[in-house]
Amino acid sequence: MSFKILVLAKQVPDTRNVGKDAMKADGTVNRAALAAIYNPEDLNALEQALRLKSKIEGASVHVLTMGPARAAEIIRESMYRGADGGYLLSGREFAGSDTLATSYALACAIRRLGKVDVIVCGRQAIDGDTAQVGPQVAEKLGLPQITYTEEILDCNSSEITVKRRLERGVEVVKGPLPMLITVNGTAPDCRPRHAKLTMKYKHAATLTEKQESGSDYTDLYTSHPYLNIEEWGVSQIEHDPQWLGLSGSPTKVKQIENVVFTAKESKRLTGSDFEIESLMKELITNHTIG
Amino acid sequence: MNFFNDNPTLKFQLSHPLMPKIVALKERNFAEKDKYDYASRDFEDAVDNYEKVLEIIGGICGDVIAPNAESVDHDGPEVINSRVKYARGTQENHEALTKAGVYGITLPRQYGGLNFPMVAYVMSGEMVSRADAGFANIWGLQDCAETISEFASDDIKNEFLPLVCDGATCSMDLTEPDAGSDLQAVQLKATYNEQDGLWYLNGVKRFITNGDAQIKLVLARSEDGTNDGRGLSYFVAENKHDHTVLVRRIENKLGIKGSPTCELVFTNTPARMVGTRRMGLIKYVMSLMNGARLGIGAQSVGLSSAAYIEALNYARERRQFGKAIIEFPAVFEMVSIIKAKLDASRALLYETTRFVDIYKAYEAIEVERKLSAEEKADYKEYSKLADALTPMLKMFSSEYANQNAYDTIQVHGGSGFMKDYACERLFRDARIMTIYEGTSQLQVVAAIRHVTTGNYLKIIHDYDAQPIKVEFSSFRKRLQIMTNLFANSVNRVNEIKNQEYTDFQARRLVEMAGHIIMSYLLFIDATRDKEDQFRKSAEVYLNFGEVEVRRHAAFIKTFDVENVDVYKV
Numbered sequence: 001m002s003f004k005i006l007v008l009a010k011q012v013p014d015t016r017n018v019g020k021d022a023m024k025a026d027g028t029v030n031r032a033a034l035a036a037i038y039n040p041e042d043l044n045a046l047e048q049a050l051r052l053k054s055k056i057e058g059a060s061v062h063v064l065t066m067g068p069a070r071a072a073e074i075i076r077e078s079m080y081r082g083a084d085g086g087y088l089l090s091g092r093e094f095a096g097s098d099t100l101a102t103s104y105a106l107a108c109a110i111r112r113l114g115k116v117d118v119i120v121c122g123r124q125a126i127d128g129d130t131a132q133v134g135p136q137v138a139e140k141l142g143l144p145q146i147t148y149t150e151e152i153l154d155c156n157s158s159e160i161t162v163k164r165r166l167e168r169g170v171e172v173v174k175g176p177l178p179m180l181i182t183v184n185g186t187a188p189d190c191r192p193r194h195a196k197l198t199m200k201y202k203h204a205a206t207l208t209e210k211q212e213s214g215s216d217y218t219d220l221y222t223s224h225p226y227l228n229i230e231e232w233g234v235s236q237i238e239h240d241p242q243w244l245g246l247s248g249s250p251t252k253v254k255q256i257e258n259v260v261f262t263a264k265e266s267k268r269l270t271g272s273d274f275e276i277e278s279l280m281k282e283l284i285t286n287h288t289i290g
Numbered sequence: 291m292n293f294f295n296d297n298p299t300l301k302f303q304l305s306h307p308l309m310p311k312i313v314a315l316k317e318r319n320f321a322e323k324d325k326y327d328y329a330s331r332d333f334e335d336a337v338d339n340y341e342k343v344l345e346i347i348g349g350i351c352g353d354v355i356a357p358n359a360e361s362v363d364h365d366g367p368e369v370i371n372s373r374v375k376y377a378r379g380t381q382e383n384h385e386a387l388t389k390a391g392v393y394g395i396t397l398p399r400q401y402g403g404l405n406f407p408m409v410a411y412v413m414s415g416e417m418v419s420r421a422d423a424g425f426a427n428i429w430g431l432q433d434c435a436e437t438i439s440e441f442a443s444d445d446i447k448n449e450f451l452p453l454v455c456d457g458a459t460c461s462m463d464l465t466e467p468d469a470g471s472d473l474q475a476v477q478l479k480a481t482y483n484e485q486d487g488l489w490y491l492n493g494v495k496r497f498i499t500n501g502d503a504q505i506k507l508v509l510a511r512s513e514d515g516t517n518d519g520r521g522l523s524y525f526v527a528e529n530k531h532d533h534t535v536l537v538r539r540i541e542n543k544l545g546i547k548g549s550p551t552c553e554l555v556f557t558n559t560p561a562r563m564v565g566t567r568r569m570g571l572i573k574y575v576m577s578l579m580n581g582a583r584l585g586i587g588a589q590s591v592g593l594s595s596a597a598y599i600e601a602l603n604y605a606r607e608r609r610q611f612g613k614a615i616i617e618f619p620a621v622f623e624m625v626s627i628i629k630a631k632l633d634a635s636r637a638l639l640y641e642t643t644r645f646v647d648i649y650k651a652y653e654a655i656e657v658e659r660k661l662s663a664e665e666k667a668d669y670k671e672y673s674k675l676a677d678a679l680t681p682m683l684k685m686f687s688s689e690y691a692n693q694n695a696y697d698t699i700q701v702h703g704g705s706g707f708m709k710d711y712a713c714e715r716l717f718r719d720a721r722i723m724t725i726y727e728g729t730s731q732l733q734v735v736a737a738i739r740h741v742t743t744g745n746y747l748k749i750i751h752d753y754d755a756q757p758i759k760v761e762f763s764s765f766r767k768r769l770q771i772m773t774n775l776f777a778n779s780v781n782r783v784n785e786i787k788n789q790e791y792t793d794f795q796a797r798r799l800v801e802m803a804g805h806i807i808m809s810y811l812l813f814i815d816a817t818r819d820k821e822d823q824f825r826k827s828a829e830v831y832l833n834f835g836e837v838e839v840r841r842h843a844a845f846i847k848t849f850d851v852e853n854v855d856v857y858k859v
Contacts, residue, residue, distance in 0.1 A: 192350055192390040195343045195404060199328035202342060217331075224327070 008121035009042035041122030043190035080193035101248035103136030138180035206231035294348025315651035355421035362548035374502035394455030402455035419592025424546035434460035461503035480510035501552025522570035527561035545718030590687035633827035637811035681736035688723035753810035805835030
C-alpha cells in the first residue's frame with residue numbers, strides 16, 4: 001500500500017539566538033546576521049511524520065519547502081533524520097510572499113504531487129509567528145485540518161486520530177483522510193540525524209546546487225537517483241501569477257517597533273514560607289507556571 | 291552546543307599527515323564504495339563522513355548528555371530485582387546515541403558498523419567524557435566488540451556484532467573479589483557441556499562496570515586444576531536477563547556515579563568461547579586492556595577539557611579586587627598550565643591512536659590475505675609504537691585529568707567546593723582514572739621496558755628529526771638537553787643492574803620520556819597548525835616539563851641503590 005506523508009517545512013532565521021546585529025536600523029530582521037535553521041515546530045512535525053511512517057507499511061515521508069536555493073538544506077536535513085526525499089519550490093516569483101501567497105504556492109505544488117494522505121506542518125514559524133500557512137493550505141486544497149497536534153495516536157488508510165494540546169488540557173479528535181495537521185512545539189523533539197543516512201544523503205542536491213558546486217561526483221547522481229532533490233520553479237506548477245509573490249500578498253507592514261523589555265515593578269520577598277506560598281499561588285493563577 | 295564544532299583542535303587531528311594512510315588501510319582502498327550506500331568513496335569523502343558523524347555525536351553531547359550529567363550524578367543507577375535500572379538521564383543519553391545510529395562506530399559494515407578508524411572513535415569518547423565522564427564508560431564499552439571482531443568465529447561475530455551496532459550495551463567481566471590487578475587469580479569457572487556444545491559459567495565477578503549489560507565478555511577458568519593465567523579462556527555471553535546472571539549489588543562510589551559498578555553472580559550462564567582455549571588472559575584480555583587504556587586516555591582528556599572550560603569561564607567571570615581574577619598571575623598561570631596539560635595529553639592521545647589504527651588495520655588485513663614483507667615490517671613497527679605509547683598515555687592523561695580537576699576547584703575558590711558548580715563532580719569523576727584499567731603504577735611497569743630498551747629514546751630522536759618552525763629552534767635545543775638528561779639517567783639506572791632499583795626509579799624515567807615526547811608533539815603540531823592554537827601550550831608545557839625532567843635527573847643522579855632502603859616500611 002502506498003501511503004504518502006508530506007511535511008511542509010521552512011528554513012528560518014534563528015531568532016532564538018539573537019545577537020546585537022539581529023535587527024537592521026529600519027527595524028527589519030537582518031537575515032544575514034542570523035543562522036538559517038530548520039523551523040523548530042516543523043522539526044516536531046517531521047518527527048510525527050516519521051513516527052507515522054514507521055507504523056504504516058509502505059508509507060513514505062517527503063518534505064516540501066519554499067525558499068531560496070539554500071533552503072535545499074532543509075530537505076537534506078530531513079533526509080538525514082529519515083525522510084525519503086523532498087521538493088524545493090524556488091524562484092524569484094515567490095519572493096515577498098505573505099502567508100496567503102505562500103499557502104497558495106504550496107497548495108499548487110501539492111496538487112502536482114497527486115494523492116497525499118497526510119500533510120504535516122509545524123504550527124507556526126519563528127520568524128512570523130502567524131500560524132496561518134498550515135490552515136490556509138488545507139482550505140485551498142479543500143482538506144479537513146487538525147491544529148495543535150501533540151501526538152498522532154492512530155492512523156489507518158481512511159482515518160487519523162490525534163491528540164491536540166489546548167490551553168487548558170488535551171483533546172482527542174478523529175478525522176477522515178486526506179487530512180492536514182499542524183504540530184505544536186510541545187510534541188516530542190525530532191530524532192537526531194542518523195549517521196548512516198547522513199553519509200548516504202550528504203551529496204543530495206538540487207539541480208541549481210549541482211551546477212554551482214562543480215562537484216566531482218557527476219556520475220554519482222545517475223547511479224544514485226535518490227540523491228537528486230527535485231527543484232520546482234513557477235513553470236512546474238499550475239498557477240495564476242497574480243496570486244504569487246508580492247502581488248498575491250495583501251499584507252502590508254505598516255510599521256515595525258523595537259520593543260525593549262524593562263522591569264516595570266519589582267517585589268521584594270524575605271523568603272518566608274508564607275510569601276513563597278502566596279507567590280506560587282499568584283504565578284499559578286496568572287498562568288506564569290503550571 | 292556542539293562539542294565537535296566548538297573544538298577546532300579535533301578537526302585539526304583529523305588532518306594529520308598519517309590520516310590518508312590510516313583511511314586507506316581501514317577502507318581497503320575504498321573497496322566497499324559501491325556495496326554500501328554510506329561507504330566512503332575516497333579520502334576526502336571519508337574524512338568528511340567522520341566529521342559529519344562526529345558532529346552528530348558532538349550535538350548529542352552538548353544538547354543531551356552534558357545537560358543530564360548533574361542529575362545522573364545525583365540520582366545514579368539502582369538495583370531492582372537483581373537488575374540495574376539506569377538513571378533517567380543515562381537512559382536518555384543511550385537512547386539518543388542509539389537513535390543516531392552511532393554505536394558500532396569502528397565495526398565492519400557487514401555487521402552494521404560504520405567502519406571508522408579508532409581516531410574517530412577516540413574523538414567521540416573524548417567528547418562524551420567532556421559531557422559526562424561516567425557515561426563515557428557506557429559509550430566506551432562498545433570497545434568489547436573490537437575483540438569479538440578481531441578474535442571470534444564468524445558465527446559469534448554474526449550473532450553479536452549487529453546487536454552492538456543496534457545499541458546493545460557491553461561489559462568486560464574480568465575482576466573478582468580476589469583478582470584485581472592480578473587477573474591470573476581469576477576463579478570463575480567455565481564448564482563445557484558436550485551435549486549442546488556450550489560452556490556454562492559459575493562464580494562471582496566484582497567491580498564490573500555496566501555489569502548488567504546485554505553482551506558480556508567474561509574471563510573464566512576453563513582448565514580444572516590450574517591456578518595461573520594459562521588456565522583462563524575468554525567467553526562471550528548474551529545476558530538474556532533470565533536469572534543466570536544476577537546483580538547482587540552496585541557499589542556506592544566517589545565518582546562516575548552514573549556508571550553502575552556491579553557485583554555479579556553467574557549461575558550456569560551459557561556462554562561461547564572466543565578464540566583459542568587458554569589464551570584468555572595472555573592474548574585476548576591483553577588486547578582488550580590495550581583498547582580500554584586508550585579509552586581511558588580519551589575519557590581523561592575529555593575530563594581535562596571540561597575542567598579547562600570550567601576554569602577559564604569562571605576565572606573570566608569572577609571579579610575580585612575590582613577585576614576579573616584571570617588577570618592575576620597566580621590565576622592565569624594555573625589556567626594556562628591546565629590548558630598545557632590538556633593539549634599535551636590530547637596530542638599524545640591522538641598520536642597513540644594513529645599508531646593503534648595502523649597496526650590494527652594490518653592485523654585485520656592479515657586475516658584476509660598474506661601481508662607482504664614490507665607490510666609486515668610496517669605492522670611490527672606501528673605495533674611497537676602503540677605498545678610503547680599506550681601505557682604512557684594512560685598514566686599521563688589520567689594523572690593530568692586529576693591535577694586539572696584539582697586546579698579547577700582551586701580557581702573557583704570556595705564556590706568550587708560547593709555542589710553548585712560542575713568542578714566538584716569533575717574532581718570526583720577523575721579520581722578513578724588513575725586506578726582502573728591498570729593503575730598508574732602498573733602503567734609504569736608496562737612502560738619501563740621501553741625506557742630500558744631504548745624505544746622511547748628512538749621515538750624522541752625521530753621527533754627531533756622532524757621539521758619545526760624556525761622560531762621554535764631555541765625550544766628544540768632545550769628539548770635536546772632534556773633528552774640528554776633522560777639518556778644519562780637511563781644509563782645510570784641500567785648500569786646499576788638492580789631490578790629493585792630500576793623499579794624504584796621507573797616512574798621518574800617514564801615521566802621524563804613522557805614530558806619530552808609530549809613537548810615535541812606540541813611543537814610539531816604548532817608547526818603544522820595555521821591557526822596558532824598550540825604555540826602557547828607548547829611553550830608552557832616545555833617550561834613545565836623541563837623542570838620536571840631536571841628534578842628527576844637530579845634525584846636519580848645522587849640516589850644510590852642503598853638509599854632505597856630508607857623508603858622501605
